[in-house]
Amino acid sequence: MRLCLSAAVAGGKLSSLMSKFAGGRGSSLPGVVARRIYPHALRELSTQGKKGIIMVTGTNGKTTTNNMLAKVIEADGHRVIYNEEGANLITGVTACFVRYSTLTGKVEFDYASLEVDEASFPKVVKEVQPNIVVVTNFFRDQLDRYGELDKTVQVVRDSLKELKDVTLVLNADDPLVAQLGVTTGHNAVYYGIAQQQGMERAVAQTRESRFCPQCGAELQYKYYHYSQLGDYSCESCDFKRPRPDVEGSEINITEGTYIAEVCHSGECSSLNLHTTGFYNLYNGLAAFAVGRILDIDLTTIQEGLKMYSPGIGRMERFRYNEKPCFLNLVKNPTGYNEGLATLLSLPGTKDVFMALNDNAADGRDISWIWDVDFEILAKHQQELEHFICSGTRAEEIALRLKYAGVPTTKINIIRELGDAIPAVLQGEGETVYFFSTYTALWPSQRILGSLAEKEGQHAVGMSSVS
Amino acid sequence: MLSVCHLYPDLLNLYGDRGNVIAFLQRCRWRGIPVDLQEVNMGDNINFSQIDFLFLGGGSDREQNLMAADLGKHRDKLAQAIDDGLVVLSICGGYQLLGQYYRTLDGKEIPGLGILDHYTEAGEKRLIGNVAIEMELDGRKVKATGFENHGGKTILKDDVKPLGKVLSGYGNNGEDGYEGARYKNVFCSYLHGPLLPKNQELTDYLIKQALKRRGMEEKLTAIDDSVEQSANERMLKRLIKGA
Numbered sequence: 001m002r003l004c005l006s007a008a009v010a011g012g013k014l015s016s017l018m019s020k021f022a023g024g025r026g027s028s029l030p031g032v033v034a035r036r037i038y039p040h041a042l043r044e045l046s047t048q049g050k051k052g053i054i055m056v057t058g059t060n061g062k063t064t065t066n067n068m069l070a071k072v073i074e075a076d077g078h079r080v081i082y083n084e085e086g087a088n089l090i091t092g093v094t095a096c097f098v099r100y101s102t103l104t105g106k107v108e109f110d111y112a113s114l115e116v117d118e119a120s121f122p123k124v125v126k127e128v129q130p131n132i133v134v135v136t137n138f139f140r141d142q143l144d145r146y147g148e149l150d151k152t153v154q155v156v157r158d159s160l161k162e163l164k165d166v167t168l169v170l171n172a173d174d175p176l177v178a179q180l181g182v183t184t185g186h187n188a189v190y191y192g193i194a195q196q197q198g199m200e201r202a203v204a205q206t207r208e209s210r211f212c213p214q215c216g217a218e219l220q221y222k223y224y225h226y227s228q229l230g231d232y233s234c235e236s237c238d239f240k241r242p243r244p245d246v247e248g249s250e251i252n253i254t255e256g257t258y259i260a261e262v263c264h265s266g267e268c269s270s271l272n273l274h275t276t277g278f279y280n281l282y283n284g285l286a287a288f289a290v291g292r293i294l295d296i297d298l299t300t301i302q303e304g305l306k307m308y309s310p311g312i313g314r315m316e317r318f319r320y321n322e323k324p325c326f327l328n329l330v331k332n333p334t335g336y337n338e339g340l341a342t343l344l345s346l347p348g349t350k351d352v353f354m355a356l357n358d359n360a361a362d363g364r365d366i367s368w369i370w371d372v373d374f375e376i377l378a379k380h381q382q383e384l385e386h387f388i389c390s391g392t393r394a395e396e397i398a399l400r401l402k403y404a405g406v407p408t409t410k411i412n413i414i415r416e417l418g419d420a421i422p423a424v425l426q427g428e429g430e431t432v433y434f435f436s437t438y439t440a441l442w443p444s445q446r447i448l449g450s451l452a453e454k455e456g457q458h459a460v461g462m463s464s465v466s
Numbered sequence: 467m468l469s470v471c472h473l474y475p476d477l478l479n480l481y482g483d484r485g486n487v488i489a490f491l492q493r494c495r496w497r498g499i500p501v502d503l504q505e506v507n508m509g510d511n512i513n514f515s516q517i518d519f520l521f522l523g524g525g526s527d528r529e530q531n532l533m534a535a536d537l538g539k540h541r542d543k544l545a546q547a548i549d550d551g552l553v554v555l556s557i558c559g560g561y562q563l564l565g566q567y568y569r570t571l572d573g574k575e576i577p578g579l580g581i582l583d584h585y586t587e588a589g590e591k592r593l594i595g596n597v598a599i600e601m602e603l604d605g606r607k608v609k610a611t612g613f614e615n616h617g618g619k620t621i622l623k624d625d626v627k628p629l630g631k632v633l634s635g636y637g638n639n640g641e642d643g644y645e646g647a648r649y650k651n652v653f654c655s656y657l658h659g660p661l662l663p664k665n666q667e668l669t670d671y672l673i674k675q676a677l678k679r680r681g682m683e684e685k686l687t688a689i690d691d692s693v694e695q696s697a698n699e700r701m702l703k704r705l706i707k708g709a
């Protein structure tokens with residue numbers, strides 16, 4: 001057995017090396033190769049952990065939550081391994097273990113923290129037994145249409161039911177997620193955000209589910225945070241937003257830093273996140289909740305979360321001369337709306353870059369941009385200098401802006417990313433904000449990185465002091 | 467004043483199709499044509515005589531069933547209004563619903579509203595991809611582009627004309643080369659994208675029909691359509707050699 005595993009690991013590592021020579025990113029390839037050589041590779045590697053396995057699944061926020069969580073566990077002195085951004089199918093999860101394994105198939109870790117694609121979740125949990133599963137939210141992605149979301153929720157629910165001795169960490173504000181506590185019968189810890197005062201957000205037109213997951217009646221809402229997230233209850237049955245065990249409330253956003261208050265069993269403290277975006281508060285709360293389940297003390301959790309810095313395209317920060325630049329990956333209307341809200345929450349005037357590609361990984365149908373509330377931009381015209389539209393469907397995003405009421409004099413179409421990015425950096429605005437769909441993200445980041453300075457953790461920490 | 471009615475926006479709001487309503491409204495506003503929007507949800511009353519442009523989209527199966535049940539209650543009044551020349555745009559699931567029936571793979575016939583004479587059969591595979599069509603508006607040939615994603619194959623009977631001919635893509639059923647349907651002032655299509663924003667000539671045609679029906683001046687002032695044209699042309703170039 002050992003021999004097979006060892007061959008699988010060696011094969012995986014070799015393939016990774018070769019693909020790096022060939023210039024590829026190769027983050028899942030070692031997993032593909034290892035599984036082909038020895039199908040039990042993942043099962044055998046993943047059982048070597050000393051303490052436990054945590055999985056993060058859901059539509060948005062998997063990568064951020066998982067990275068925050070890893071920082072929290074590391075801060076408590078444990079060795080944690082986690083998968084690379086986007087490598088969240090079963091091959092990517094396998095690749096993660098292969099990467100940390102010795103050639104004899106031994107892998108040393110206390111915890112593994114794994115982001116797992118919703119559709120791959122059943123497959124992964126057949127081979128890896130999680131102790132904690134975080135479910136962030138369920139939104140419709142541009143890739144799945146016509147009832148696919150219902151199917152996704154069902155698939156996750158059914159495979160959760162099969163698990164034994166697992167604790168769920170669930171978003172209380174999302175009815176599609178919160179129902180998993182009751183419907184799976186597992187022990188659940190809920191996190192959520194209290195009602196907010198006076199924050200302007202894009203009007204949420206895209207609500208996934210206004211129907212009770214238990215009885216099908218329409219849900220009543222006291223308030224919405226965004227999309228279907230809020231305080232809901234069903235009039236026909238007893239389904240309602242569970243009281244969060246970990247509840248956050250928004251206090252303050254300064255440049256690049258988010259300060260929130262978080263309360264847990266009657267104890268309240270403040271939480272500093274080096275990122276912006278309301279949705280990131282949810283990710284921070286989920287990481288906080290897992291930290292508490294693992295008995296990590298409050299100060300250590302706070303320290304850990306402070307160490308987090310956003311990954312590629314997750315409000316990644318650059319500086320061009322003196323100008324702050326933000327890079328934001330957008331995949332679906334909910335994420336885009338939240339990105340727009342973040343853009344508008346930044347001080348001063350802005351130039352905006354919007355790249356829209358329609359390759360398979362972006363979704364070939366770009367209709368979803370019409371479900372984004374770009375109309376909010378027309379109301380804030382005075383602080384928005386120019387929009388540079390780029391990518392394989394640059395004209396479509398320009399068209400969307402035009403019909404949202406943005407004056408065409410402010411809209412430019414520059415198809416090539418290599419021409420568009422320098423142009424937007426040279427704009428009049430005090431800040432530049434980049435929106436990009438998936439396949440335009442890597443090239444955009446590379447071009448931006450060659451022109452502007454990437455802001456590291458240190459620089460972010462500094463700016464939060466000032 | 468033109469009145470636009472968006473049917474079930476709460477239910478059928480996830481496929482970008484509300485862009486059709488946005489396009490109609492904006493192209494009226496840019497020309498100073500007074501226009502208002504009514505959003506009709508389940509259980510609401512609909513006064514068809516006060517509507518100039520009706521938009522009906524599609525949704526997932528569950529949403530589609532709810533919509534069909536509610537719209538069924540208004541069936542006769544809607545049929546009457548259509549007979550009187552109401553301007554309607556109906557996309558995908560809404561298109562299917564206006565027809566006679568939808569036949570599932572196991573042969574079950576789910577009745578439609580039966581206002582237009584077409585029917586739909588479930589196909590073995592979904593028809594998905596970019597589409598280019600050519601249609602005729604006011605005697606002019608116009609090319610339109612969009613994105614289709616449907617499991618049903620629609621077949622038109624004698625009284626119903628297609629909206630256009632397929633230049634690239636599947637269209638109604640992937641076989642007869644037709645896309646969409648046209649009957650009186652009703653326009654049906656499988657094209658998302660959404661259809662109206664970058665196919666502005668169709669949008670303007672619908673606005674003109676609505677104005678004409680109210681006895682209002684139907685000549686439209688010109689708008690700079692360069693963004694619309696470049697979006698459309700880019701897709702045409704990709705789909706058709708030599709376009």
Ligand SMILES: [Zn+2]
Nearest residue numbers: 212215234237
């Ligand atoms: Zn209920």
